[in-house]
Amino acid sequence: MKEYYHSVTLRKDKCRGCTNCIKRCPTEAIRVRDGKARIIAERCIDCGECIRVCPYHAKVAVTDSLSSIEKFRYRIALPAPTLYGQFKNVDDIKVILAGLKKLGFDYVYEVARGADYVTAFVREALKDPNRKRPLISSACPAIVRLIQVRFPELIDNIVDVDSPMEIAAQLARTEFCEKHGVKPQEVGVFFITPCAAKMTSIRNPVGRKESSVDGAISIQEIYGPLYNQMNNLKEEDVVQMASPFGVGWANSGGACLSLGIDSYLAVDGIQNVIRVLEEIEDEKLTDLEYFEGLACPGGCVGGPLTVENGFVAKNRIRKLSEKAKGNPVSEKELQEVAQKIQWRLDEKIPPKPVMKLDDDIVEAMRKMEMIEEIYNSLPGLDCGSCGSPSCRTLAEDIVRGFASELDCVFKLREKVKQLAQEMIELSEKIPGGKKENERQE
Amino acid sequence: MGGNNRSIEQVFYIKAGDFASAGEASSQIKKTLKQLGVDSGVVRRATIAAYEAEMNLIIHSIGGELKLKVTPETIIITAEDKGPGIPDIDLAMQEGYSTAPEIARELGFGAGMGLPNIKRNADRLNIQSKVGEGTLVEIYFDIKAR
Ligand code: SF4
Ligand code: SF4
Numbered sequence: 329m330k331e332y333y334h335s336v337t338l339r340k341d342k343c344r345g346c347t348n349c350i351k352r353c354p355t356e357a358i359r360v361r362d363g364k365a366r367i368i369a370e371r372c373i374d375c376g377e378c379i380r381v382c383p384y385h386a387k388v389a390v391t392d393s394l395s396s397i398e399k400f401r402y403r404i405a406l407p408a409p410t411l412y413g414q415f416k417n418v419d420d421i422k423v424i425l426a427g428l429k430k431l432g433f434d435y436v437y438e439v440a441r442g443a444d445y446v447t448a449f450v451r452e453a454l455k456d457p458n459r460k461r462p463l464i465s466s467a468c469p470a471i472v473r474l475i476q477v478r479f480p481e482l483i484d485n486i487v488d489v490d491s492p493m494e495i496a497a498q499l500a501r502t503e504f505c506e507k508h509g510v511k512p513q514e515v516g517v518f519f520i521t522p523c524a525a526k527m528t529s530i531r532n533p534v535g536r537k538e539s540s541v542d543g544a545i546s547i548q549e550i551y552g553p554l555y556n557q558m559n560n561l562k563e564e565d566v567v568q569m570a571s572p573f574g575v576g577w578a579n580s581g582g583a584c585l586s587l588g589i590d591s592y593l594a595v596d597g598i599q600n601v602i603r604v605l606e607e608i609e610d611e612k613l614t615d616l617e618y619f620e621g622l623a624c625p626g627g628c629v630g631g632p633l634t635v636e637n638g639f640v641a642k643n644r645i646r647k648l649s650e651k652a653k654g655n656p657v658s659e660k661e662l663q664e665v666a667q668k669i670q671w672r673l674d675e676k677i678p679p680k681p682v683m684k685l686d687d688d689i690v691e692a693m694r695k696m697e698m699i700e701e702i703y704n705s706l707p708g709l710d711c712g713s714c715g716s717p718s719c720r721t722l723a724e725d726i727v728r729g730f731a732s733e734l735d736c737v738f739k740l741r742e743k744v745k746q747l748a749q750e751m752i753e754l755s756e757k758i759p760g761g762k763k764e765n766e767r768q769e
Numbered sequence: 770m771g772g773n774n775r776s777i778e779q780v781f782y783i784k785a786g787d788f789a790s791a792g793e794a795s796s797q798i799k800k801t802l803k804q805l806g807v808d809s810g811v812v813r814r815a816t817i818a819a820y821e822a823e824m825n826l827i828i829h830s831i832g833g834e835l836k837l838k839v840t841p842e843t844i845i846i847t848a849e850d851k852g853p854g855i856p857d858i859d860l861a862m863q864e865g866y867s868t869a870p871e872i873a874r875e876l877g878f879g880a881g882m883g884l885p886n887i888k889r890n891a892d893r894l895n896i897q898s899k900v901g902e903g904t905l906v907e908i909y910f911d912i913k914a915r
Contacts, residue, residue: 480809481809481810481812481813606796609813609816610795610799610813610816610817610820611813611817612820679809681803681806681809683803683804684803684804684805684806685804685805685806686806687806688806689805689806689807689841689912690775690841692804692805692806693775693776693777693805693839693841694775696777696801696804696805697775697777
């Protein structure tokens with residue numbers, strides 16, 4: 329069961345079966361059957377598109393509650409840089425970091441600092457001419473999963489440097505334990521997340537055996553309590569460590585900017601990312617060195633679990649990043665960090681070609697013929713009323729055995745008409761029916 | 770029907786100069802091959818070749834047909850047009866050689882990569898052409914037993 333853990337889930341009681349979500353899912357993972365949406369677990373990449381689009385808030389991301397930190401004797405908060413952009417009138421990141429401590433965390437480590445290290449590791453990787461180009465950023469877990477499902481040929485392009493969150497988590501735990509002489513398992517490390525996919529990657533990581541993070545609390549959950557703690561700041565013992573580049577990571581293009589290379593492409597919004605990945609796969613972008621794709625509009629600032637409008641947040645982060653105090657990572661520091669933690673993705677990322685019809689090609693061909701035949705008999709309007717995202721997917725669902733032709737409202741109408749006609753004909757045959765009467769006259 | 774005689778065929782009609790639809794046929798071909806579960810490396814090579822063949826039809830021909838045929842062992846992509854034909858196939862196969870018209874070059878196509886790129890990606894290639902009659906390009910890919 330572990331393999332299919334998903335943060336994104338349906339609240340069945342709230343779903344009205346309106347079909348708004350089915351067309352927006354980039355992996356065609358949603359169907360509406362019997363008036364309720366259903367997510368096909370193998371296909372979902374936890375991108376959160378459906379959370380954003382559902383007008384009835386029936387799609388939700390399961391994250392940990394703030395009180396769950398109480399399970400641990402010592403607690404560390406890992407704020408995503410996106411958190412910095414959520415609050416009005418904050419002109420120093422330290423205010424937010426101090427607020428987190430007052431909420432009950434013993435230590436706060438900026439994921440933005442993790443991002444500084446990731447940048448340095450990726451810069452090293454880019455020096456290696458033997459690696460596949462373009463190197464693809466591993467930072468957005470929804471995009472990594474998208475590649476597994478829809479672009480398995482590009483798995484080897486994914487850079488084998490872990491995400492800022494994982495790197496920050498390991499450094500935070502090690503530093504805290506060394507300083508206070510406590511055991512690692514006594515410490516709970518919590519990511520403050522703008523996104524559902526991160527939650528999934530904590531429970532069920534790709535590219536590493538186990539996550540170093542113990543849980544994720546959504547920005548929406550922590551916003552209120554944190555806001556209240558940020559009102560009366562006194563001198564707190566917090567250090568702001570991330571560099572301007574690390575803080576800027578939350579914005580689309582932030583990671584590329586910090587790399588300082590010419591030939592990069594930064595794209596946000598999952599449909600846009602798909603278009604570029606198609607081109608990379610078809611070798612149309614041959615001179616590209618680095619590609620950063622972020623599933624959410626605007627980057628992580630546009631994550632589904634944020635509070636503030638992404639564009640407003642983006643601007644605030646830009647301003648805050650100018651004042652960030654951290655230094656760039658020196659070569660010596662990078663070497664020390666590399667010794668201390670597991671920064672490389674050390675497990676192979678497996679392909680998940682869920683779009684294929686069958687493992688056996690002859691069988692797949694047979695199914696494709698059937699799909700073609702059924703598809704040609706459908707109206708081709710892609711209206712979605714059947715609960716499948718398009719006529720072609722309905723045809724696929726029928727062949728896969730998950731739907732019937734009568735799920736199509738047009739087919740159903742034809743059938744009803746035909747049945748009505750048969751009823752009339754039958755009724756005419758009944759003794760005392762119209763024809764009989766005529767004969768008697 | 771039945772057994773290993775099974776095959777899938779798809780035909781796309783390509784109009785000359787129709788840059789607005791450029792790439793649609795080859796991306797449908799890619800989708801079909803992925804659904805059939807063809808090895809992803811073979812899918813990639815076949816898609817690149819199909820795209821080049823599609824672009825050749827748009828840029829160089831008066832329009833024609835792009836055909837996909839898949840059997841359990843082989844993928845055959847065929848591009849067929851009724852003209853104008855290639856005067857010197859050997860020359861057209863050289864990297865960098867191009868007869869692309871100005872409009873296509875401005876769009877970044879036809880840098881003389883078409884046929885050489887098809888050849889590089891194909892397992893086998895057959896080209897027949899007669900000036901004034903048309904061109905037939907058959908591109909073969911082996912589906913490796915996995
Ligand atoms: S958008 Fe999807 S999940 Fe939301 S109510 Fe409509 S069908 Fe249900
Ligand atoms: S989270 Fe994304 S992939 Fe999963 S069902 Fe929703 S839209 Fe589809």
